[in-house]
Amino acid sequence: MAKKTKRKQTTNKASKLTGLKSFLTGEKFKYTVGLFLLVFGLYLLIAFISFLFTGHADHSKLDLSWRELLANTDIKVHNKAGKTGAYLGEAIINRGFGLASFLLVFMLVISAFQFFNRPLVKYWRSMVLAFVSMLWISLFLGLVLMSINTESFLYLGGENGYFLAVWLSSLVGYVGTFFLLVCSLFLIILFSFDNFIPWLKQVFKKRETVVEEAVATGEAKVQAEVEPEENISKVIDENDTIETIFDPDEEQPVVLDNSLDREKIQENVREQLAAKEVEPEEDKEGLEMTVEKVEEETNENYTQEATEDYDPTLDLSNYQFPSVDLLDDHSSGNAEVSNDELITNKNKIVETLRNYKIEITKIRATIGPTITLYEIVPAPGVRIAKIKNLEDDIALSLAALGIRIIAPIPGRGTIGIEVPNQQPEIVSMRSIISSKKFQESTAELPVVLGKTISNETFLIDLAKMPHILVAGATGQGKSVGLNAIITSLLYKKHPSQLKFVLIDPKKVEMSLYSTIEKHFLAKLPDDEEPIITDIQKVKYTLNSVNIEMDTRYDLLKKAHARNIKEYNKKFISRRLNPEKGHRYLPYIVVVIDEFADLIMTAGKEVELPIARIAQLARAVGIHMIIATQRPSTNIITGVIKANFPSRIAFKVASMIDSRTILDTPGANQLIGKGDMLIATGSHITRVQCAFVDTPEVERVCEHISGQQGYPTAFLLPEYVGEDEGGALDTDLSNRDELFNDAARIIVVNQMGSTSMIQRKFSIGYNRAGRIMDQLEAAGIVGPSEGSKARQVLVQDEYSLEQLLNGL
Numbered sequence: 001m002a003k004k005t006k007r008k009q010t011t012n013k014a015s016k017l018t019g020l021k022s023f024l025t026g027e028k029f030k031y032t033v034g035l036f037l038l039v040f041g042l043y044l045l046i047a048f049i050s051f052l053f054t055g056h057a058d059h060s061k062l063d064l065s066w067r068e069l070l071a072n073t074d075i076k077v078h079n080k081a082g083k084t085g086a087y088l089g090e091a092i093i094n095r096g097f098g099l100a101s102f103l104l105v106f107m108l109v110i111s112a113f114q115f116f117n118r119p120l121v122k123y124w125r126s127m128v129l130a131f132v133s134m135l136w137i138s139l140f141l142g143l144v145l146m147s148i149n150t151e152s153f154l155y156l157g158g159e160n161g162y163f164l165a166v167w168l169s170s171l172v173g174y175v176g177t178f179f180l181l182v183c184s185l186f187l188i189i190l191f192s193f194d195n196f197i198p199w200l201k202q203v204f205k206k207r208e209t210v211v212e213e214a215v216a217t218g219e220a221k222v223q224a225e226v227e228p229e230e231n232i233s234k235v236i237d238e239n240d241t242i243e244t245i246f247d248p249d250e251e252q253p254v255v256l257d258n259s260l261d262r263e264k265i266q267e268n269v270r271e272q273l274a275a276k277e278v279e280p281e282e283d284k285e286g287l288e289m290t291v292e293k294v295e296e297e298t299n300e301n302y303t304q305e306a307t308e309d310y311d312p313t314l315d316l317s318n319y320q321f322p323s324v325d326l327l328d329d330h331s332s333g334n335a336e337v338s339n340d341e342l343i344t345n346k347n348k349i350v351e352t353l354r355n356y357k358i359e360i361t362k363i364r365a366t367i368g369p370t371i372t373l374y375e376i377v378p379a380p381g382v383r384i385a386k387i388k389n390l391e392d393d394i395a396l397s398l399a400a401l402g403i404r405i406i407a408p409i410p411g412r413g414t415i416g417i418e419v420p421n422q423q424p425e426i427v428s429m430r431s432i433i434s435s436k437k438f439q440e441s442t443a444e445l446p447v448v449l450g451k452t453i454s455n456e457t458f459l460i461d462l463a464k465m466p467h468i469l470v471a472g473a474t475g476q477g478k479s480v481g482l483n484a485i486i487t488s489l490l491y492k493k494h495p496s497q498l499k500f501v502l503i504d505p506k507k508v509e510m511s512l513y514s515t516i517e518k519h520f521l522a523k524l525p526d527d528e529e530p531i532i533t534d535i536q537k538v539k540y541t542l543n544s545v546n547i548e549m550d551t552r553y554d555l556l557k558k559a560h561a562r563n564i565k566e567y568n569k570k571f572i573s574r575r576l577n578p579e580k581g582h583r584y585l586p587y588i589v590v591v592i593d594e595f596a597d598l599i600m601t602a603g604k605e606v607e608l609p610i611a612r613i614a615q616l617a618r619a620v621g622i623h624m625i626i627a628t629q630r631p632s633t634n635i636i637t638g639v640i641k642a643n644f645p646s647r648i649a650f651k652v653a654s655m656i657d658s659r660t661i662l663d664t665p666g667a668n669q670l671i672g673k674g675d676m677l678i679a680t681g682s683h684i685t686r687v688q689c690a691f692v693d694t695p696e697v698e699r700v701c702e703h704i705s706g707q708q709g710y711p712t713a714f715l716l717p718e719y720v721g722e723d724e725g726g727a728l729d730t731d732l733s734n735r736d737e738l739f740n741d742a743a744r745i746i747v748v749n750q751m752g753s754t755s756m757i758q759r760k761f762s763i764g765y766n767r768a769g770r771i772m773d774q775l776e777a778a779g780i781v782g783p784s785e786g787s788k789a790r791q792v793l794v795q796d797e798y799s800l801e802q803l804l805n806g807l
């Protein structure tokens with residue numbers, strides 16, 4: 001019995017506690033506190049302002065004790081906020097922080113709005129800054145006024161500021177306190193304004209540009225003692241000798257054009273300053289070579305900042321983007337291309353060409369991470385095709401694999417010979433994620449793939465590509481490439497903005513992403529595994545993505561938006577009503593590894609939905625990346641090829657494979673290990689793929705999965721396969737209870753669309769599909785016509801009612 005009573009008491013206590021807790025966290029309590037803070041803040045403002053003007057008149061009364069002041073009704077004050085106001089003015093302004101006390105009013109007002117759930121500013125940051133600024137201003141005024149003897153009743157810095165100033169000056173002296181104040185002011189500005197550092201940089205940059213311009217206009221000579229300008233004039237001198245022609249009959253190279261026009265020099269000066277210069281070396285061939293290796297700017301402290309006032313991210317507003325530190329630096333450090341290597345290669349190229357009576361006038365080398373590009377300008381009259389045919393001879397003389405001749409290099413008027421470096425450099429994912437190009441990219445779906453031959457970060461916007469086909473023989477870096485693509489998107493996108501559908505028939509490559517299911521993955525509602533490996537499920541998923549695509553098109557149409565960007569913009573600015581089915585649309589990236597396996601087993605069943613997505617999905621933010629080991633024409637069919645204009649080729653076994661992927665040879669001459677050719681439209685770029693190892697991807701995924709996520713993965717619409725449903729559902733004696741209503745809506749709208757039924761009644765695709773089948777069996781709509789709406793066979797409501805009564 002006693003036990004029972006005790007338990008009852010404990011339960012009572014617990015329920016009281018929960019009641020109290022829910023009251024304290026409830027809206028009513030919050031609004032009450034908010035209102036109190038707001039009113040108190042405004043009262044304090046009136047009291048403070050009034051105190052500034054009436055303080056001297058009330059001063060004598062304020063010397064009395066608090067009790068006496070309040071109790072004695074004979075005492076009258078001038079402060080508009082009464083005796084309490086006068087007292088608070090004296091206590092907070094004069095005995096507290098002086099004029100800076102007005103910041104207290106600010107703190108009270110922003111707190112009030114925080115309680116109203118209508119934050120005016122970033123709350124905690126503003127509170128801390130307001131408090132620190134209050135101390136700073138009060139100390140500053142205390143210090144300034146310390147030496148001035150004023151008769152005023154008002155302590156502008158307050159007693160606190162005054163005492164702090166006296167104490168600090170005795171500690172570090174007047175000058176020391178002044179320096180402390182300057183430093184702390186700098187810190188306050190630094191933390192208050194995110195744009196402060198970029199602004200500072202801009203200011204310094206401007207100064208540099210001014211100096212550079214001065215050099216270009218000849219002022220440099222006047223200021224010859226300034227160091228940077230010395231460098232520049234040196235470059236100009238070198239530049240003059242760069243433009244030389246090679247003449248085999250002459251001992252010395254003949255200067256082609258010493259009077260280079262000014263503009264060209266200026267441009268070259270800037271280029272040369274950005275490039276790390278290697279001294280051009282004289283050698284037995286007597287032809288000078290310009291060598292260029294561009295170092296890109298990086299920022300190792302990179303983390304993507306959550307965008308302010310971006311609605312959809314509010315669900316996971318505390319989401320922290322992965323930091324660069326989760327990635328490793330793979331660069332070996334000693335993978336430099338030596339001058340000897342450059343000279344030897346150059347001599348061999350010149351010699352080989354000369355053996356075939358091809359003279360060149362100019363040669364220039366650009367050092368890339370794994371290959372060096374030798375650009376040559378042939379003497380007038382040399383046929384380009386002749387050089388192109390010497391590919392194998394040059395490869396033989398250089399005793400190197402992977403030589404590729406680009407004749408001519410589009411837009412440059414030169415012929416390129418790509419020669420692999422003896423010690424290739426690994427391009428770490430870390431280095432390209434920290435590149436300025438990636439960080440400052442405003443692309444919708446920025447993907448950094450690696451570095452080009454001129455050491456530039458190669459960045460694409462998947463949203464514009466819009467789908468990518470990746471192919472390459474086994475072990476040449478395909479999986480690493482896919483990981484690089486996924487990782488760069490994970491570094492830039494918030495979970496609310498992007499979802500992946502990962503399809504991996506091999507079952508092992510993508511399993512490491514299963515941990516980010518609740519943040520970044522999309523799947524079918526009844527699927528347990530977030531990574532789709534089963535062929536049947538792949539079919540369903542691709543069809544479901546098709547349905548999602550159709551639904552999105554419907555939404556875009558209703559919203560009068562031309563693409564997902566416009567649609568989401570409208571949704572964010574609350575111009576679309578969620579009650580009418582509108583929702584924020586995340587980008588969906590479908591990644592299919594081992595596409596060949598899929599086509600071999602499922603054939604048309606997967607090819608058709610893939611082709612349909614590839615044809616149509618771009619505008620609604622669905623993009624596809626498919627990878628295959630076997631780039632044969634029965635796998636990469638005409639339909640697939642036509643819809644994947646962007647293609648990435650790693651090393652492949654034969655020229656035919658290369659043609660299948662890129663429509664041109666070249667991929668067979670790559671050197672493997674991430675060396676790739678990227679075709680975007682008609683343009684082909686050779687890129688060294690960034691290397692990201694499995695443990696790094698795991699760390700990034702761990703970082704993401706360790707944070708709060710959505711309750712489930714992003715759920716794709718339900719899909720009923722043709723082999724499911726069927727006879728039972730079309731049994732009209734067992735009609736769905738929404739059957740009649742659905743029939744009416746379809747007849748009224750004269751549109752037989754399953755997604756319309758789905759929306760109107762807020763039901764799943766399965767049930768809507770079943771109702772549609774029953775409507776077909778009842779002769780209300782015609783048979784399915786693929787993605788088009790079914791034909792409605794009943795013309796008006798009257799005929800429909802008669803038909804329904806007869807059922």
Ligand SMILES: Nc1ncnc2c1ncn2[C@@H]1O[C@H](COP(=O)(O)OP(=O)(O)OP(=O)(O)O)[C@@H](O)[C@H]1O
Binds near residue numbers: 426427477478688691
């Ligand atoms: N970008 C790169 N930089 C340096 N090394 C790389 C790079 N990409 C791949 N490699 C090396 O090549 C190996 C194989 O790469 P990867 O697993 O991506 O090949 P794959 O083409 O996916 O092979 P498979 O088709 O058999 O899965 C890696 O383990 C790595 O050592």
